[in-house]
Amino acid sequence: MSVYTNVSDQELAQFLEDYDLGKAISLTGISAGVENSNYFLDTDQGRFVLTLFERLSAAKIPYFLDLTDWLSTHGIPCPRPIHARNGKSLNSLCGKPAAIVQCLQGRSIEGRAPTQTEIRALGQLLGQMHLAGEDFPQRHPNPAGLPWMQETARHLVPHLDPADNQIIADELAYQSHIQREKLPGGVIHADLFPDNVLFAEQQISGTIDFYYAGDDAWLYDLAVVTNSWCARPDGQLDSSLSTALWEAYVATRPLRDDEASLWFAMLRIAALRFWLLRLDAVHFRRPGAITFCKDPEEYHRILLQRRHGL
Ligand SMILES: Nc1ncnc2c1ncn2[C@@H]1O[C@H](COP(=O)(O)OP(=O)(O)OP(=O)(O)O)[C@@H](O)[C@H]1O
Numbered sequence: 001m002s003v004y005t006n007v008s009d010q011e012l013a014q015f016l017e018d019y020d021l022g023k024a025i026s027l028t029g030i031s032a033g034v035e036n037s038n039y040f041l042d043t044d045q046g047r048f049v050l051t052l053f054e055r056l057s058a059a060k061i062p063y064f065l066d067l068t069d070w071l072s073t074h075g076i077p078c079p080r081p082i083h084a085r086n087g088k089s090l091n092s093l094c095g096k097p098a099a100i101v102q103c104l105q106g107r108s109i110e111g112r113a114p115t116q117t118e119i120r121a122l123g124q125l126l127g128q129m130h131l132a133g134e135d136f137p138q139r140h141p142n143p144a145g146l147p148w149m150q151e152t153a154r155h156l157v158p159h160l161d162p163a164d165n166q167i168i169a170d171e172l173a174y175q176s177h178i179q180r181e182k183l184p185g186g187v188i189h190a191d192l193f194p195d196n197v198l199f200a201e202q203q204i205s206g207t208i209d210f211y212y213a214g215d216d217a218w219l220y221d222l223a224v225v226t227n228s229w230c231a232r233p234d235g236q237l238d239s240s241l242s243t244a245l246w247e248a249y250v251a252t253r254p255l256r257d258d259e260a261s262l263w264f265a266m267l268r269i270a271a272l273r274f275w276l277l278r279l280d281a282v283h284f285r286r287p288g289a290i291t292f293c294k295d296p297e298e299y300h301r302i303l304l305q306r307r308h309g310l
């Protein structure tokens, strides 16, 4: 359950006075998600999502709201922030930074494999998202790039067995020779897993959870999506899914010659990123954080397979 902050009727009514959204009808906690307190907010103007940011500092949040504002006005289905009458999309509620965003229709496919139609829609959408972000004026280097990985690996050393530490050290050494900053890039979502994509009738109705977004190689983002949508339980790629995803992506954003040669390097670093993220979550739980950690072993398996080119 991820509602850490309870909002009283009075606090909500006062908060809504700054918006043109009418009066609150109901506020319903959303149980999915682990970082923030999320609510469905029904007012006499319709349904919205209210987020109270529990982890990110107020100074870091405007980038993510401005990005989703930009992408949604450039044709990408993502939660458009609702601006208060003073023009601001980030405000404060119960002493926490808070925002109201558009509520998107649809459901995630979590728990089952995507269909060919769904995976093609995803490849096309990812290409469109990369192109739509090209002129976004704000710069924000991917916070989970190689320096983050090196730092996280260093902290983890005493907690892992020597074989795992060796794999991580090998991968970091290998990646330090890959010049991903020379690849074409711009804004990437960086966490477009199945739980962050909503579908309605096999078409994408929404993409959510942009809080890992930043600037990096577009091919890396395609690798994140490939690992998270196209891996079989043993970690190997399901080639019919990965091929369909790739073809739909390159039909939207054609690749440059040097990109294809770095494809397996990108799959490996994308696998390492989420293995490290999950190991970090398991070994360094934040005080007060919900005790929900995704399985690091899944990404260990994926990384081992990608190291063998599978
Ligand atoms: N704009 C939206 N429209 C419709 N549903 C949404 C929207 N934003 C969030 N949701 C719903 O709320 C759930 C939790 O949102 P989200 O995944 O962003 O949680 P979080 O705690 O902010 O992030 P994380 O999943 O990284 O912990 C989603 O699974 C989705 O069902």
Ligand SMILES: N[C@@H](CCO)C(=O)O
Pocket (backbone or CB within 6 Å): 191, 193, 274, 277, 278, 294
């Ligand atoms: N998508 C990440 C969690 C961060 O949102 C994972 O599956 O490890």
